[in-house]
Amino acid sequence: xxxxxxxxxxxxxxxxxxxxxxxxxxxxxxxxxxxxxxxxxxxxxxxxxxxxxxxxxxxxxxxxxxxxxxxxxxxxxxxxxxxxxxxxxxxxxxxxxxxxxxxxxxxxxxx
Amino acid sequence: xxxxxxxxxxxxxxxxxxxxxxxxxxxxxxxxxxxxxxxxxxxxxxxxxxxxxxxxxxxxxxxxxxxxxxxxxxxxxxxxxxxxxxxxxxxxxxxxxxxxxxxxxxxxxxxxxxxxxx
Numbered sequence: 001x002x003x004x005x006x007x008x009x010x011x012x013x014x015x016x017x018x019x020x021x022x023x024x025x026x027x028x029x030x031x032x033x034x035x036x037x038x039x040x041x042x043x044x045x046x047x048x049x050x051x052x053x054x055x056x057x058x059x060x061x062x063x064x065x066x067x068x069x070x071x072x073x074x075x076x077x078x079x080x081x082x083x084x085x086x087x088x089x090x091x092x093x094x095x096x097x098x099x100x101x102x103x104x105x106x107x108x109x110x111x
Numbered sequence: 112x113x114x115x116x117x118x119x120x121x122x123x124x125x126x127x128x129x130x131x132x133x134x135x136x137x138x139x140x141x142x143x144x145x146x147x148x149x150x151x152x153x154x155x156x157x158x159x160x161x162x163x164x165x166x167x168x169x170x171x172x173x174x175x176x177x178x179x180x181x182x183x184x185x186x187x188x189x190x191x192x193x194x195x196x197x198x199x200x201x202x203x204x205x206x207x208x209x210x211x212x213x214x215x216x217x218x219x220x221x222x223x224x225x226x227x228x229x
Contacts, residue, residue: 034217036220041202041223041225042222042223043115043117043204043206043220043221043222043223044155044204044206044220045220046217046218046219046220049217087154087155099145099157099206099218100157101147101154101155101156101157102154103154104154
């Protein structure tokens with residue numbers, strides 16, 4: 001499974017756009033990229049998943065360059081409630097594979 | 112989205128006792144369930160993968176005789192921590208992957224169980 005590297009922590013202010021980049025240099029051809037959010041003492045919550053180019057949903061956007069060796073999670077106009085740990089994972093799609101968590105990025109949103 | 116529950120949410124037990132944690136997929140059938148452990152300020156560590164009706168596959172370094180996993184139905188997996196010790200105190204999280212998943216490997220996570228061994 002591809003290893004991921006993310007910044008340990010990031011600080012932001014309310015209303016700003018936050019971009020968290022993840023490196024996954026040895027991503028395999030059939031790997032997908034998934035981002036999860038975790039609040040203290042809670043299970044991770046799915047944010048977004050993609051394979052290539054750009055994916056957008058109601059909470060975030062995911063940008064994946066052509067070589068897929070990195071990805072960027074974009075959170076528009078963050079609020080205090082977005083303070084959490086964000087995990088980038090890469091793994092196989094379909095019925096194979098499992099998810100291995102890296103260290104994650106602790107995002108702190110300040111007023 | 113799909114819902115996964117865990118019971119209990121918190122448990123405190125004495126050293127040497129066994130504790131059972133349940134993980135249920137409430138509105139979908141889960142052919143595969145995963146158990147993770149998370150220590151304070153650390154990431155989730157995968158402990159084992161369980162497929163319905165078969166033996167669990169444990170990650171390296173996880174004692175299968177200490178952490179008993181049973182996945183007897185498509186909606187229920189249990190993790191039993193046998194002869195618990197204080198170092199087993201942790202946050203245990205399960206996740207479930209639905210049957211018939213297409214291209215995506217989406218997993219749905221439970222809320223976690225906080226185990227404290229005195």
